[in-house]
Amino acid sequence: MSTRALADQPRVILRLDRHDGVYQPGETLSGEYRLEGISRRDLEGLEVSVLWRTEGKGETDTGTHALWRYATELGDWLDPRQPGRFSTVLPAGPLSYQGAIVKILWLVRIRVFLHRQKPLTVETPFQLGEVRSVGPTSGATGFDR
Amino acid sequence: MGRRRFWLRIFEKKRGHRRTVSPRVAFVIEAAFFTSLIVIGIIGVLIIVVGYLWPYWRATHQFRPHWARVLDTRIAEQADGENRLFRPEIFIEYELGGTTYQIWTYDVQTLAGNGFLAERRQALRILRSVQPGRSYRIYYDPENPAKAVLVRGIPWWIWVVGLVPISFLLLGIAGLTYLGLFGGWLGAVLNREPLRRRRPDGDSPNGTLLATLPKAITPQESPGTRLAVRLPVSSGGLWTLGAFGAGCLLWNGLSVMLAGFAIQGVVRGRPDWVYVGFVAALLAVGIFWAVWWLRQVWAQTMVGPTVLEVSQQPFLPGQEYQLFISQSGRLKLDCLEVQLVCDERAMYCQGTEVRVESRCVVSVPILRREAFQIEMGVPFEALFPVSMPAGAMHSFRSAHNEIRWSIVVSGSSEGSPCLRRVFFLAVYPPGVGTGA
Numbered sequence: 001m002s003t004r005a006l007a008d009q010p011r012v013i014l015r016l017d018r019h020d021g022v023y024q025p026g027e028t029l030s031g032e033y034r035l036e037g038i039s040r041r042d043l044e045g046l047e048v049s050v051l052w053r054t055e056g057k058g059e060t061d062t063g064t065h066a067l068w069r070y071a072t073e074l075g076d077w078l079d080p081r082q083p084g085r086f087s088t089v090l091p092a093g094p095l096s097y098q099g100a101i102v103k104i105l106w107l108v109r110i111r112v113f114l115h116r117q118k119p120l121t122v123e124t125p126f127q128l129g130e131v132r133s134v135g136p137t138s139g140a141t142g143f144d145r
Numbered sequence: 146m147g148r149r150r151f152w153l154r155i156f157e158k159k160r161g162h163r164r165t166v167s168p169r170v171a172f173v174i175e176a177a178f179f180t181s182l183i184v185i186g187i188i189g190v191l192i193i194v195v196g197y198l199w200p201y202w203r204a205t206h207q208f209r210p211h212w213a214r215v216l217d218t219r220i221a222e223q224a225d226g227e228n229r230l231f232r233p234e235i236f237i238e239y240e241l242g243g244t245t246y247q248i249w250t251y252d253v254q255t256l257a258g259n260g261f262l263a264e265r266r267q268a269l270r271i272l273r274s275v276q277p278g279r280s281y282r283i284y285y286d287p288e289n290p291a292k293a294v295l296v297r298g299i300p301w302w303i304w305v306v307g308l309v310p311i312s313f314l315l316l317g318i319a320g321l322t323y324l325g326l327f328g329g330w331l332g333a334v335l336n337r338e339p340l341r342r343r344r345p346d347g348d349s350p351n352g353t354l355l356a357t358l359p360k361a362i363t364p365q366e367s368p369g370t371r372l373a374v375r376l377p378v379s380s381g382g383l384w385t386l387g388a389f390g391a392g393c394l395l396w397n398g399l400s401v402m403l404a405g406f407a408i409q410g411v412v413r414g415r416p417d418w419v420y421v422g423f424v425a426a427l428l429a430v431g432i433f434w435a436v437w438w439l440r441q442v443w444a445q446t447m448v449g450p451t452v453l454e455v456s457q458q459p460f461l462p463g464q465e466y467q468l469f470i471s472q473s474g475r476l477k478l479d480c481l482e483v484q485l486v487c488d489e490r491a492m493y494c495q496g497t498e499v500r501v502e503s504r505c506v507v508s509v510p511i512l513r514r515e516a517f518q519i520e521m522g523v524p525f526e527a528l529f530p531v532s533m534p535a536g537a538m539h540s541f542r543s544a545h546n547e548i549r550w551s552i553v554v555s556g557s558s559e560g561s562p563c564l565r566r567v568f569f570l571a572v573y574p575p576g577v578g579t580g581a
């Protein structure tokens with residue numbers, strides 16, 4: 001599973017090690033990212049996070065499970081030519097959920113901070129757990145199998 | 146690195162079919178609106194208390210009785226735009242501590258330069274009740290004996306007029322309380338920062354999960370008599386009923402006050418029929434509201450308490466638990482139903498309002514009894530199993546979104562609902578300790 005930034009240059013390639021993108025609580029999520037078209041001079045910082053986010057009718061809420069930050073101004077050595085890896089043990093929840101007006105999505109997000117440019121953001125969703133989703137109509141009275 | 150935006154953002158990007166206003170702007174506008182209501186209410190209350198209630202109260206409770214001779218009477222007039230106002234004034238003479246006082250007076254409003262009436266005949270009616278040359282009981286101010294009144298007591302209309310600023314005050318307080326109730330939302334709005342500024346959570350296994358799970362009630366906190374945990378009934382209905390009752394009281398108070406003015410116009414022979422019709426509509430709504438509210442109160446009070454106990458909290462998907470229900474009161478029920486319900490609740494900003502939408506996504510019947518009667522002192526009791534569906538979503542609660550499991554006890558009598566009690570459950574995901 002991979003996601004590319006919309007812009008041609010520069011771009012971020014993010015790939016999870018498991019191709020189906022389905023993980024169970026307690027399993028290890030790992031993956032790799034590569035930066036293309038970015039010079040070391042332009043690269044100011046990089047942030048990798050594993051987080052959940054709500055979607056649906058309500059305002060968006062987020063919760064960060066794991067977060068790694070690297071910034072040249074903090075003395076971190078950032079080489080855009082070298083691919084990076086990340087790994088974390090996934091929590092017991094909140095589980096991925098596709099409800100009627102509340103949805104919970106898990107994703108890996110990479111933000112690359114460039115000199116005098118907008119941050120470059122790439123997100124790759126994955127599924128945590130297997131919750132049976134509810135029907136698409138209101139007033140559902142059971143589970144969809 | 147990313148730059149933080151410092152300008153005040155009025156609109157955010159379009160979400161679906163609506164354009165959301167900035168939550169910060171919405172909060173500021175709402176807070177300013179409700180604060181202004183409170184300020185108006187406080188000013189109004191102060192005017193009524195200081196200008197009217199306090200002088201009347203002093204005259205009633207602190208002025209001392211004495212006797213005075215009425216020397217003369219007159220009607221004072223004052224122009225109020227095109228209209229003229231009239232005030233009865235009575236010239237009295239009395240002696241206190243060797244000093245003789247002669248003053249024009251009637252009540253404390255007369256002493257303060259107010260107390261004018263719309264009708265001359267009203268003033269005349271008052272003056273006809275006194276005869277010059279005769280002695281009458283008066284009440285003088287012990288702090289200033291030159292002040293005295295012939296009548297005392299707090300007129301009823303002060304309480305009615307007082308409802309207006311009090312309603313502003315209550316609305317303002319309720320509004321700010323409402324904003325304050327969404328502390329999580331406000332906190333999220335006011336403290337929203339770019340992700341890079343947050344403290345990294347590292348690899349804490351269930352750090353974000355536990356913050357999103359409702360606290361499970363332990364047997365120590367709420368022990369049951371038949372099963373381990375007695376669930377508290379949701380008080381949301383009572384709060385709503387109380388809020389509707391307060392609203393009903395305010396509505397009808399204001400309507401009665403406006404009706405008084407309308408009746409006054411009719412009695413004078415100069416009715417404003419548009420105004421009368423408007424007031425009649427207000428009264429009709431008020432009566433309908435009062436009847437509805439009284440019926441709700443009646444239904445709440447006549448149905449006895451519902452006790453619901455569970456064998457364990459929290460529930461886990463795919464597990465079976467025991468439930469015990471006890472319903473007391475004196476009821477003839479067509480149907481009593483117990484359901485396992487899951488609701489989704491989403492909070493969102495629309496304009497300057499914060500709206501909450503709720504949708505039932507799971508409703509599993511657990512128990513159903515039809516056509517039976519509950520006698521006073523002999524509650525209906527039942528012990529039965531409940532299975533949490535395997536693969537069910539667990540409880541979830543964040544600043545704007547919630548997944549809420551509950552046991553809903555509902556009943557109907559003579560074809561109409563008479564009972565609905567909600568008991569919230571904590572459902573945890575598999576693998577999370579029940580003691581979490």
